[in-house]
Amino acid sequence: MKKLLSFLKDYKKESILAPLFKMLEAFFELFVPLVMKKIIDVGIANGDRPYIVRMCLLMVALGIIGLACSLTAQFFAAKAAVGCSTKLRHALFSHIQGLTYTEIDDLGTSTMITRMTSDINQVQSGVNMVLRLFMRSPFIVFGAMIMAFTIDVKAALIFVVTIPVLSVIVFGIMMITMPLFKKVQKGLDRVLSKTRENLTGVRVIRAFAQEQEEISEFGEENTALTKLQMRVGRISALTNPLTYIVVNLSIAALIWVGALRVDAGIITQGAVIALVNYMSQILVELVKLANLIVTITKALACAGRIEKVFEIEPSMVYGDKAEYEKKKAEAGNTAPVYAVEFKNAGLTYRGAGAESLSGLNLKVKPGETIGIIGGTGSGKTSVVNLIPRYYDATEGEVLVDGINVKDYPMEALRDKVGMVMQKAVLFKGTIRQNLKWGRQDATDEEMFEALEIAQAKDFVDTKDGKLSAPITQGGKNLSGGQKQRLTIARALVRKPEILVLDDSASALDYATDAKLRKALRGMREKLTVFIVSQRAASIMHADQIVVLDDGHVAGIGRHEELLAGCEVYQEIYYSQFKKEEGKGA
Numbered sequence: 001m002k003k004l005l006s007f008l009k010d011y012k013k014e015s016i017l018a019p020l021f022k023m024l025e026a027f028f029e030l031f032v033p034l035v036m037k038k039i040i041d042v043g044i045a046n047g048d049r050p051y052i053v054r055m056c057l058l059m060v061a062l063g064i065i066g067l068a069c070s071l072t073a074q075f076f077a078a079k080a081a082v083g084c085s086t087k088l089r090h091a092l093f094s095h096i097q098g099l100t101y102t103e104i105d106d107l108g109t110s111t112m113i114t115r116m117t118s119d120i121n122q123v124q125s126g127v128n129m130v131l132r133l134f135m136r137s138p139f140i141v142f143g144a145m146i147m148a149f150t151i152d153v154k155a156a157l158i159f160v161v162t163i164p165v166l167s168v169i170v171f172g173i174m175m176i177t178m179p180l181f182k183k184v185q186k187g188l189d190r191v192l193s194k195t196r197e198n199l200t201g202v203r204v205i206r207a208f209a210q211e212q213e214e215i216s217e218f219g220e221e222n223t224a225l226t227k228l229q230m231r232v233g234r235i236s237a238l239t240n241p242l243t244y245i246v247v248n249l250s251i252a253a254l255i256w257v258g259a260l261r262v263d264a265g266i267i268t269q270g271a272v273i274a275l276v277n278y279m280s281q282i283l284v285e286l287v288k289l290a291n292l293i294v295t296i297t298k299a300l301a302c303a304g305r306i307e308k309v310f311e312i313e314p315s316m317v318y319g320d321k322a323e324y325e326k327k328k329a330e331a332g333n334t335a336p337v338y339a340v341e342f343k344n345a346g347l348t349y350r351g352a353g354a355e356s357l358s359g360l361n362l363k364v365k366p367g368e369t370i371g372i373i374g375g376t377g378s379g380k381t382s383v384v385n386l387i388p389r390y391y392d393a394t395e396g397e398v399l400v401d402g403i404n405v406k407d408y409p410m411e412a413l414r415d416k417v418g419m420v421m422q423k424a425v426l427f428k429g430t431i432r433q434n435l436k437w438g439r440q441d442a443t444d445e446e447m448f449e450a451l452e453i454a455q456a457k458d459f460v461d462t463k464d465g466k467l468s469a470p471i472t473q474g475g476k477n478l479s480g481g482q483k484q485r486l487t488i489a490r491a492l493v494r495k496p497e498i499l500v501l502d503d504s505a506s507a508l509d510y511a512t513d514a515k516l517r518k519a520l521r522g523m524r525e526k527l528t529v530f531i532v533s534q535r536a537a538s539i540m541h542a543d544q545i546v547v548l549d550d551g552h553v554a555g556i557g558r559h560e561e562l563l564a565g566c567e568v569y570q571e572i573y574y575s576q577f578k579k580e581e582g583k584g585a
Contacts, residue, residue: 003310004123004303007087014080018131021073025066026136030143033277035059037151040270077131085124092116092306100316101390102350107309110193115309118188119302126299129292137289144278144285152267155257155275159282162250166286169242173235174293180232182301187225194221239290247283254279316392319407327403337402339498339528340364340387344396347382357382357551358395364544366497367526371539373572374548380532381422383546384500387530388417400498418496420504424483426475431460432467434486438493450492453519455512456485480507488516500530505538513538536573545569 008015035055043052096104096112104112141163148156198205198214205214258272346358357379364370372380385391386398389405398405405413418438426434435447444467451457459482463469475483484507491499499520505513517538520529531539539545540559547555547562547569555566562569 004088004307007084007091008080008127010087011080011083014076014083015131018073018076018080019135021069021076022132022136023139025069025073026139026143028062028066028069029140029281030147032059032062033147033274033281035062036277037268037270037274040273041268045270073132077128080131081124081128084127085120088123088306089116089120092120092309095310098314099312100314100392101385102315103312106350107312108193110196111189112309113196114185114189114192115306119185119306122298122302123306126296126303129295133288133292137285137292140285141282141289144281148275148278151271151274152258152261155254155261155267155272158250158254158257159279162246162279163282165246166243166282169246170239170286170290170293173239173290174297177232177235177294178297178301180228180235181298182304184225184228184232185301185305187221187228191218191221191225194218236294239294240287243283243286243290247279247286251276251279316389316406318410318413321409321412324403324407324409324412327407328401337366338363338399339366339368339401340530341399341402342383342386342396343399345383345386345393345398346395347379347386347391348394349391355394355551357386357548360396360546360553362544362546362556364528366528368543369521369529369531369541371542371545372530372532372548373534373536373539373545373569374554375550375568375572376534377550378548379551380548381502382551383548384419384502384530384532387498387500388419389413415494416497418491418494418499420484420487420491420499420501422503422506424475424480424487424504424507426471426478426483426486428471428473430465430468430470431463431486434471435467435490435493438490439495442493447489447493450489451485453492453516453523454485454489455508455516455519456482456489459485481509481512484508485512485516495525496527498528498530500532502532503534505533506535510535510537517541534572536569536576540573547572 035058039052039055042048043055092115096107096116099107145156145159145163148159194217198218205211254275255272258267258275261267262269262272340362341364342360342362345360346355348355360383362370372383374380382391386393387400387405389398389408389410392406400408400413400416427437432444432447435450436442438450439446447467448457451460460466460469471477475486478486484504488501488504505516508516513535514537517531520527531542533539543558544556545559545562546553547566549568554568555562557566563573
């Protein structure tokens with residue numbers, strides 16, 4: 001909570017002025033019943049119309065001043081709340097961007113979206129309401145009681161009984177509802193997760209005619225959330241009727257006691273009206289306070305959830321830049337220096353029951369092409385994810401240019417590696433804007449060169465505006481092959497030393513795939529290329545081929561060697577080519 005409050009430090013002035021002006025508004029409001037008392041006891045009792053007019057004008061003046069104070073307080077409260085939530089959202093987004101894939105996998109996308117949107121909005125509302133009402137409502141409640149004592153001590157004793165009873169009701173309900181609101185937010189997470197899953201996979205759902213099943217599952221999640229919200233709502237709804245009952249009973253007692261004391265000549269009729277007004281003010285403020293507490297309860301629950309994300313520290317610590325430069329110089333004096341080296345590398349994902357990769361030993365010279373092949377779930381992607389350090393090797397080492405990837409500063413390592421993921425992801429904008437994700441200062445000539453190598457120049461040239469052609473969110477206005485070629489071009493624009501193609505040509509036909517590999521071999525800059533594929537044709541000409549089987553290395557060598565002595569490779573190859581062709585390969 002301290003971390004979240006720190007985002008208000010730049011709004012100290014607003015955080016002080018907002019409650020201050022609300023207190024001023026409350027101060028003027030407390031004088032209104034006294035003016036009413038004067039109007040009744042002096043103006044009406046004596047038939048003094050000019051006096052009544054003067055007092056009415058005074059009431060209007062108090063109202064205008066109170067309104068001005070209220071608007072000023074609202075301005076400062078809104079400025080502090082919106083500013084605080086903006087900084088909080090930026091900080092949370094930045095923190096999430098700094099987390100590793102492991103932490104992001106644990107958190108889940110829907111949870112992070114809820115934290116960034118709904119939870120922060122609740123915190124913003126909570127800050128706004130606290131600055132406006134947290135000081136004002138108690139001030140009015142206790143101020144009205146004190147003012148009642150200045151009018152008549154015996155009648156004011158009713159206030160002394162009423163206020164504690166109301167406080168017990170309000171705070172008791174708050175203590176019951178606070179843990180329930182936390183459950184509501186968790187339920188919202190589940191509904192959001194289901195919604196996101198359905199919207200992302202809408203085509204698959206329709207292809208298998210599973211609409212009714214998904215609607216039914218969503219209905220169950222939504223019904224569970226609705227029931228929980230209704231339960232919390234019913235408990236919270238008790239606040240108003242209970243407080244109204246207590247306050248109205250108090251007003252009845254006040255009128256009864258007041259009538260007896262007026263009849264006895266101890267207090268005036270105006271004094272009774274003033275006391276009733278003060279009791280009514282207490283009622284209104286306690287209702288506001290009850291609603292405020294509900295808002296605060298939600299905000300605190302949401303703030304706790306946001307705080308938990310901030311408490312998650314990245315499991316990876318990147319190397320110091322000066323230390324990296326020193327190790328780089330040392331590695332440069334050592335021969336030979338491999339572009340990438342795996343030393344008994346293994347990877348076990350957090351929470352996984354078994355290793356996804358184990359015992360990989362591989363030395364890759366600069367400019368070599370490495371093919372990685374294996375069945376589904378064999379660990380192909382796990383291998384290449386260790387190079388840019390998306391995940392840390394849980395055993396062994398991974399070296400790039402003779403330096404352990406754990407000793408690299410993040411920027412230095414990512415600049416060396418151009419990564420093309422399995423899933424082609426493009427962002428809303430233009431082709432040029434998407435390619436500049438590779439390098440912001442890339443020229444149009446460099447982009448067209450990258451597009452030509454990636455076999456994407458032909459279709460880009462047919463687009464209106466070429467590089468300025470629009471791309472919709474997720475690249476929905478492009479085919480699968482076009483998206484893959486653009487993502488390859490985006491990686492090439494970076495001019496990396498190591499290029500990783502993680503099954504990123506699966507949507508390309510064999511001819512285009514072959515042209516792409518030929519263009520990569522013909523580049524001026526001799527890249528070290530890792531090609532992950534399930535197609536034997538895509539990797540058969542590689543300098544080394546790594547064959548994986550259920551996370552274990554089944555064989556490493558050239559195509560001819562593996563075809564002669566590796567059963568797993570033979571099985572994959574002959575499932576795609578006729579055996580006669582294989583013999584002649």
